[in-house]
Amino acid sequence: MFFIPGFIIGIITFPGVIIHEMAHRIFCDISGVRVFKVCYFRVGNPSGYVLHEHTTDLKASFLITVGPLIVNTVLCSLLTFTPAIAFSLKPAHLHPIFYVLAWVGLSMGMHAFPSNQDAKNFEAVVDATGKHGLLYWVSKAFRGLIFVANLLRMVWFDLIYAVAVAWVLPHLLLHSISLSDFNN
Amino acid sequence: MIEQNPNADANEQVLEAHKYPAWLLGVAGVIVVASIYSLFLTPKYYPAASLLGKAEKADEAQQVQQAVDLLHQAVAKVPDSKKIRLELAYEDFKLPSQEAHEDAMAALDGITMSPDEWARMSTVMPAEYQSQFKETEDK
Numbered sequence: 001m002f003f004i005p006g007f008i009i010g011i012i013t014f015p016g017v018i019i020h021e022m023a024h025r026i027f028c029d030i031s032g033v034r035v036f037k038v039c040y041f042r043v044g045n046p047s048g049y050v051l052h053e054h055t056t057d058l059k060a061s062f063l064i065t066v067g068p069l070i071v072n073t074v075l076c077s078l079l080t081f082t083p084a085i086a087f088s089l090k091p092a093h094l095h096p097i098f099y100v101l102a103w104v105g106l107s108m109g110m111h112a113f114p115s116n117q118d119a120k121n122f123e124a125v126v127d128a129t130g131k132h133g134l135l136y137w138v139s140k141a142f143r144g145l146i147f148v149a150n151l152l153r154m155v156w157f158d159l160i161y162a163v164a165v166a167w168v169l170p171h172l173l174l175h176s177i178s179l180s181d182f183n184n
Numbered sequence: 185m186i187e188q189n190p191n192a193d194a195n196e197q198v199l200e201a202h203k204y205p206a207w208l209l210g211v212a213g214v215i216v217v218a219s220i221y222s223l224f225l226t227p228k229y230y231p232a233a234s235l236l237g238k239a240e241k242a243d244e245a246q247q248v249q250q251a252v253d254l255l256h257q258a259v260a261k262v263p264d265s266k267k268i269r270l271e272l273a274y275e276d277f278k279l280p281s282q283e284a285h286e287d288a289m290a291a292l293d294g295i296t297m298s299p300d301e302w303a304r305m306s307t308v309m310p311a312e313y314q315s316q317f318k319e320t321e322d323k
Contacts, residue, residue: 050187
């Protein structure tokens with residue numbers, strides 16, 4: 001196991017950071033939450049941030065928090081779809097665009113998970129509602145999940161997640177098609 | 185990361201909604217163009233991978249000739265695919281004909297096998313063909 005400082009990973013995977021912040025911004029705009037400042041990428045910790053107005057709207061807060069998880073995961077899956085299939089066939093020559101797409105796609109996947117700060121903001125909004133119903137406990141579980149995911153970044157969970165996302169869609173599709181065609 | 189600003193007042197400068205910097209739209213545009221170009225290349229690799237999957241199912245069902253036919257179609261789509269050529273040779277060696285074995289040797293032409301790949305291949309490759317291969321030094 002080897003460790004690389006977070007800011008270096010941020011530099012190498014900067015497309016994912018940019019889209020992560022863009023996703024927060026897009027969901028702020030969709031939810032009607034005013035945004036004051038956006039840093040799409042910088043060398044440092046954090047690699048990017050979105051500063052927006054305080055909201056007590058649970059739905060808006062949830063969407064803003066999970067925005068990158070949705071956008072980055074979908075983009076990771078789409079961008080790596082063809083490269084994943086091509087790499088699996090081990091061709092002697094591959095078009096360079098596949099390497100570029102794999103890098104951009106995996107960068108997206110590696111920055112899909114919301115940060116601990118993102119989850120903490122969402123938890124604060126849920127706490128502020130004062131209700132302890134199902135949503136409260138779901139948000140606590142979500143907060144815990146994000147915390148564990150960020151903790152596991154030490155053992156490259158972000159890269160494992162990105163590779164899994166890149167692998168799942170093409171292989172599920174290929175497996176289901178080959179199975180159904182063969183059975184027919 | 186997102187931060188909420190509880191002290192924001194009405195005078196604080198607010199970014200216009202749905203308005204993004206030109207460079208960001210440029211980055212998004214490049215990603216979209218690259219994705220579309222990649223999708224244009226999908227028809228070459230996806231059918232080959234699909235045929236390979238079907239051939240593996242045929243192999244599981246002990247339908248070797250069907251697997252060989254499917255792999256011939258796959259190798260026609262991606263002739264330099266090591267995985268398909270290895271699979272084709274593996275299935276060809278299972279057939280009892282000289283012609284199929286020659287087809288297998290043609291599929292293996294120019295390919296360097298890893299120890300695992302060689303171990304699998306040698307379970308079906310007749311001894312007279314095995315002697316035509318030699319160990320290489322690791323690069």
